[in-house]
Amino acid sequence: MPMFDEIKGFGVTFKRLFRKDLTVEYPDERRPLEERFRGLPVLRTDPETQEAICVGCSMCERICPTQCISMEFTPANEGERDVVIYTLDAGRCMYCGLCAKSCPVDAITMSNAFELSVTSRDGLIYQKSQLAEIGATAREYFAQ
C-alpha cells in the first residue's frame, strides 16, 4: 500500500515517545568516561612517597607535535636532573596522547580533566604544581 508507506515515518516518531530519554542533563548529570579517556596531560606523583615521578628526560617535549610542553631543569646529584619549570600550554595541546606514550617512566599521563574553560588565555598555561595537583589521582597511561 503506497499510502501506508508514506505514514510509516510517523510510526517511528510516535514509538520514540515511549522510549527512555537518551540525552543527559550535562552539568547535573555526567556520562561516565571510559577508562582510557584522554583529557588534559598531567604529571603523576608516586603514590607511596608522594614525590614527582618525572626524571626530566624531555621525551614528551620532543615528541609533542604542537610544541605545547616546555621544561627547564638543573643538574642534581649522580647525573640526575631536577625539573625546575614544567609548563603545558593547553591552548595548543591537541590531546593526542603522544607525550604519555613516549614517557619512559609513566610520569605524564592523560587525565580525566576535560572541563578546562577559563576566562583568559593565561589560565590555559599550566605550571608544574597545577599539573601535579590534577595528576595526584590520575592512573598510569598504559594501565589496563
Place this chain on the structure above:
Amino acid sequence: MADTTTTRPIIADMPHMPGIDEQSVESDRVLEGGDREMILNLGPQHPSTHGVLRVVLRLDGEVIRACDLVIGYLHRGTEKLGENARYVQFTPWTDRTDYISAPSNNLGYIMAVEKLLGITDRIPERATYFRVILAELTRIASHLVGIGTHAMDIGALSMSLFTFREREMILDLFENYCGARLTTNIMEVGGFQRPIPDTFWEQTREFLRVMPERLAEYEKLLNANPIWIGRTKGIGYISREDALSFGLTGPLLRAAGVNYDVRKALPYLVYDRLDFEIPLGENSDTYDRYLIRMEEMRQSLRIIEQCMAQMPTDGPLMADEPKFVFPPHDAVMFEAEAMQRHFKLVIEGFSPPPGEVYVGIENPKGELGYYIVSDGTPHAYRLRIRPPSMINLQIVNKISVGTMIADLIAILGTIDMVLGEVDR
C-alpha cells in the same frame, strides 16, 4: 553613482572566477523583460554548507545561472606541517583533515608510511583485521552524519537526531579503545600498541545487534516520505561521463553506475578475504546516492561481523620491526635495548629509504590518497593528500546550473563534503 567596488569588494577581487564574470560584478546584468540578475553569497557562515564554504551564485529569480565555490577558509597547511613533523608526529594531524572519519584518515597515512618503510607485509594479521573493523566503523559513522545532516538541511530534522544517536555508539567504541572520540590518533606504524579491551568487543556486538533495526527505522522515515522524494529524486543528476572526467570517487561515482571501489579494485589489508558487495546506482541522483550510503552501511556491518569471526583471538598486535616500531611499554623501563630504541625513535624518529609512495584507500567519502616523497630524512620531503571531498565538490559548479537555490542545498548535502578535508 555608488562605487560598486566598495559595496562588493570581495567579489571584485576575484575577476578570474569562472561563473561570475567582471561585467556581472560591475552591475547586475539586465535580463529580457527588464529583470535583473542578482549575485548572492551562500555562506561561508551558512549552516547548510557544513563548515565554511562560500558559494557565489548568479541568480535569475530563484534559478541558478552560475555558481562558484570559494574554498580555503579552513586552510591550516596540513601538508606543509607533514613536511616539518617527523612521521610519528604527523598522525594526529591527519585526524583533523576529514574530522568526521578520523580513524580512516589515520589508516591511509599509516599505510603510506608502512609502504615507504617496506613493512606492509609484516603487520600482524590481528592488527590488520582490527584496522578493517575501525575503518568500517568509521564508514558507518561518516555516512550517519552525512545522511543525518543532509536530511536535516532539507527539512527532516528528526533524522539527524536519530543518526547521531547511533553515531554516539561508534564514538563510544573509539573512546573505549583509544580514549578520544573525534580526533582519535588511533593507528600506529606497525599495528597497535595497546591491547583491545574485552568491553570493546561487547560494545561492538551490541552495536551490530542494534544497528540493522535502526537502519530499517531510517528507511521507514525517509524512503517513502513524499517530501524527501520530492526534494531528492531527479535532483543533482551527474552523468557517467562527468563523474569520470571530474575524477569523482565514492558513493557519487557508484551512483552514476561506475563500479569502482578501492576495496574491490585494489584490495588492501584483508578486504580480498571478505565477502561484501558494492552497491551501484541507476539514476545517479540525490535519492540514489542516499540509497547507496544506506546499503554501504549494511555492507560495513557485514564486514565487521566477518572480521570479528575471522580475526585471530591471540597473537601480537604490533609488528616485530625494532627499527621503526615503538618497543612494548613495559620493556622500556627494564630492558636497555628497548630503552635505547624508544629514545632513538622519540628523539630522531625513523628514516625511511629515499623514494616515493602513493597509497589510496576507500574513505567513506571516496578515494583518500596519501603521496609521500622521502629523501631519507626523518621528515617527509613532500606530503600530498588526495582529498575525496575536495575533488567531489568540484562537480557542484556544473550540476547546480539551472536548478533552484533550495536544490543547491540538497546537492551540497549529497556531496557529503567535510570542509576540514577540502581546505586541509
